Amino acid sequence: MTHGVDIASIPGAGTIPGTREGEPPVPGRLTPGDKIALYYYLCLARACDEAILKLYRQGKIVGGAYTGRGNEATAVGSAYALEKHDYLLPMHRDLGAHLVKGQSLRNIFLQQLGRAESLTRGRDGTGHYADPALRIYGNVSHLGSMIPVGVGIALAAAMRNENAVVLNYIGDGGSNVGDFHEGMNMAGVMKLPFVLILENNQYAYSTPVAKQTAAARFSDRAAGYGVPGITIDGTDVFTVYDTCRMAYDRARRGEGPTLIETVSMRMHGHSASDDASYVPPAQLEEWEKKDPIARCEDRLRREEILSDELKQEIHVRIETEIADASRYAEEAPHPEGSEGAKGVYAD
């Protein structure tokens, strides 16, 4: 119990709020409860990533394992500023966004392990699922390909006056694919409620940003679509939250898309099988100082929202939740082979 906040006091009968019905707080006005929630999700995303890595190392994950270490503030902050009826189209390092938008840990692990009751019934892995009830539409491997899809969802939302926003992400590498250009330009000219977060984490697989583009900042691309572009610190969850909230408001006012470049560092290899030996150690050390969780914790401590006790409580909770979900998924049955033949076409 610190400064009037404890975990039990958080709205939602013991559950920590994520994306909510109605407007989230205006920039700069997050309640202590919100801040704890943000902290919780940052830690949860990282812990979940770690658990996935552990499964990978145990040989239980057959495909690749991609973590969001270093990117948690971007994923969590951006999703926390959404409303329940908004659409989320996350990329492969945005686990935090899935969780904030309401995805259960069990479904996350079921996807990783390709089990029969996973959201894709084992047909696809990782974040490549959709959950229409939560308005989450996952990614495909083909980088950039989901941008036009997100734009189409935004078009539908606008046609139906849903007052909803579509949030999509792309990497510094993926942003060089043609679909980025076509999608952003179409969203711009149609003034659609579409927000694209360009996660500049310094590397695309082994390729540093300097070999991807000569642009000084990726946000410089926004002007070419008549869209506001901004570059922000992607390791500070509060900056991300505030910026996104403003972009969503703008979108809801019918003023069109925003391109937000979040600058951070991919702290792990591209996937679990990549030791990232091409990254200079000094670069990682430098960025370690801007660890999203540590930065959030610092602030919460300074604001006397987070005590050792509460921190402990949160981490115990996370550990339990993850252990439960991961165990559940590991015990869940694999799909029947013959299921693979079904469902190519809708009726």
Add this chain to the structure above:
Amino acid sequence: MTHGVDIASIPGAGTIPGTREGEPPVPGRLTPGDKIALYYYLCLARACDEAILKLYRQGKIVGGAYTGRGNEATAVGSAYALEKHDYLLPMHRDLGAHLVKGQSLRNIFLQQLGRAESLTRGRDGTGHYADPALRIYGNVSHLGSMIPVGVGIALAAAMRNENAVVLNYIGDGGSNVGDFHEGMNMAGVMKLPFVLILENNQYAYSTPVAKQTAAARFSDRAAGYGVPGITIDGTDVFTVYDTCRMAYDRARRGEGPTLIETVSMRMHGHSASDDASYVPPAQLEEWEKKDPIARCEDRLRREEILSDELKQEIHVRIETEIADASRYAEEAPHPEGSEGAKGVYAD
């Protein structure tokens, strides 16, 4: 004979110079001979367009007929600033560039009419030919698709230290295709000698620029690739020449690509079968005042380079040249059908 210049005095034993060996004049230093040459090419391009339209109306052209009316200054000025060993990748309204780069009128008409001795032996029409001796590589219909190809040529030229520039064009419409983005970005990051002229002629078929993009200026897209971008008057052949010359110099110095937006008006319909009734007449009237030929003539008259006599001489010459070429092509044999089966693969 006016102000020390007459058509016979132009270098090249009676032929009017186009793209030359070695450096063309520096910006602002065109000789009277150059200026007459520019005027000649502007008029030649238009007259050739008119002759093509006439053939079209006579039912002799089976595919579409696309003119560059209003775009002559861009096509001619940009090509005139090239050197002989530079590469030209023109688009469908750049007839003037073909001519300046040295293409014969006969080949132009042979292409239009799909004759056996055309550069594509009837396999493709219009400007869709290549003439490696002149370093002209024509377009394909798929807008944007030639940009990566031009970038690849620039890459080869750079690898071989040719000190050559690749000049490519794209329309306001075509620039929204993904290949524009991928190609420009790659050229930018590899600092290739690639210059892209974005011909903003207000319309893409029936679609006005305002429905193509929300960008204030297309040249705003350049920053997103770390490349200089500039918007210029595309109806003034001297402005186009000077700007291009500077961009080519920059490219030759190894400083990379430039994006030049030339603003003009498509004064005809999209093709000969389009009456362009969707264009407000007032818009056409306004732009008629900026007719590229009239503007050039004005200046040459002010500078006392062009007399009535010389003008007359030039136009007679053009008439003869076109009549000859068009007659030649009309009389040239059609390809044998069986030729169509050949040449899919190289040996």
Add this chain to the structure above:
Amino acid sequence: MAVTTYIEAISRGMREELERDPTVFLMGEDIGEYGGAFRATKGLQRDFGAQRVIDTPLSEAAIIGAAVGAAIVGMRPVVEMQFADFVTCGFNQLVTNAAKTHYRWGIPVPMVVRLPSGGYIHGGPYHSANPESWFFHVPGLKIVAPSTPVDARGLLKAAVRDNNPVLFLEYKYLYRRVKEDIPDGDGVVPIGRAAIRRQGKDITLISYGSVLTLALEVADQLARDEGIDAEVIDLRSLMPLDAEALLRSVRSTGKVLIVHEDNLTGGVGAEIAAMISEHAFQWLDAPVRRLGALDTPVPFAAPLEDHVLPDREKIAAALRELSSY
């Protein structure tokens, strides 16, 4: 009922679906005020508004991708490629997103991509595409290819109502060349059912699209003049294929000629020939023959195009050869 051209029938199909279902909308380049390069959407923006008949930037990947997005959240987009050729620019969106979404996510993707297809109009290598073979191989896509106005309207409507991505091949060559009375009523033509255009007992001639109309003429003429009595089947749907209708006819004729405009190697005809050769093995009195365009790009000049594409003479020659096998 007024006599209706093929393109008017497509137009009418779109109009009727726009009227029937508020989730239907159109998207494409120049389709609004201008009515599209071939005027298939003429008048529709005026009557249904710019919200439902949407002019897009020149961006095929974004058009198809946006259609996928709108479809998965419950809309029914019908998009136009200005020419079928340009679908190559949106190819990835079709095969990566449109085709695989239902299998992966169980979410329907009800969208239609209209593809003005084919040659015989001297369009050259970039305005003569027959794109069916690429997509025929991709599980998750449906493909229809009407050859008559009644089918054009009826299959367009079926495509709009289908819960899967449907590629609608429409033939520029037929746009204003074929006309017929369109009866009143809904007129939906079910996807997946072939039509017998001519009964016959000697040879089963399987075709679709523009070249079907040529094949039918030739069949009539050869029946009249040479006593070769071909049964002409119009596939109408390529995916799913009406295999049963084909096999039924083959079992009675024992001989098969497949004719498509698309180039031969790896065309849809290959699958049909393989399927028939396998499943009607004991009924075949002659090898299954195929006629398609030569394996070249479609050239520009008329004599070259004529040489490359299938025509009446080549169809007649193939029928004669089979008949005397």
Add this chain to the structure above:
Amino acid sequence: MAVTTYIEAISRGMREELERDPTVFLMGEDIGEYGGAFRATKGLQRDFGAQRVIDTPLSEAAIIGAAVGAAIVGMRPVVEMQFADFVTCGFNQLVTNAAKTHYRWGIPVPMVVRLPSGGYIHGGPYHSANPESWFFHVPGLKIVAPSTPVDARGLLKAAVRDNNPVLFLEYKYLYRRVKEDIPDGDGVVPIGRAAIRRQGKDITLISYGSVLTLALEVADQLARDEGIDAEVIDLRSLMPLDAEALLRSVRSTGKVLIVHEDNLTGGVGAEIAAMISEHAFQWLDAPVRRLGALDTPVPFAAPLEDHVLPDREKIAAALRELSSY
């Protein structure tokens, strides 16, 4: 000679061509210092410099398009798709530019696109592509699909020296699974020639790529255990196809099984079956059978993928069925 894996053989082929011809260069994502996602280009940038082993931005269309551009002015680019799946993003450049340029312009387009293909590695719907069927249908492209280290090196070298765009299908499943001695010498394997991997008299089994290696195992086993003696032909080149070699074998066996990993409908097997059914009509003692993946995307979970892809059991069952036909 040291024993070499399939991927080492590819690597070596590239190295030897880089050494031989200064116009050869490599381009792709992460191929430089990192050596590519599968390390096929490992060490090549170090040895040949960043001018000849070029890291590109993440842009498949630009990579393939730039290769076309460099090729038409006399270079010989070899580009890598990180996975064959992503060639869909550069599809338009391949079919619009690479394939049609020589026909239209008479200019050679000597380029190679390396495509790490196929499943059996639990890659799911987006890392298991067998892309051959799309391109098989496009005049102007060549396609090779080696199944052994010797062929991988030899066909890579032939592809580099060919004056046409060549798609080089390399199988991730085989990368480190198959090994053999590579003899000294140039070792170029001509494009367009199939290889008989196993002589046999009962059934002609035609295959290529990963699944060829499974088919060969099964054929050996069935010959040993059940007396079914299949002749196994490795196509090696899909385009051009070595039709004569196939027909020769069929004329002696009278029965054919075609096995490919790619999904069945509209696959390369359809053309082969159609071709054989037509041209070996009087020699066939049974219908030509085909085995391919089910017509679905390749699913992620192992039991699903196992069910969808061809495997030893399915191949054996098909051989038995044919043998007793």
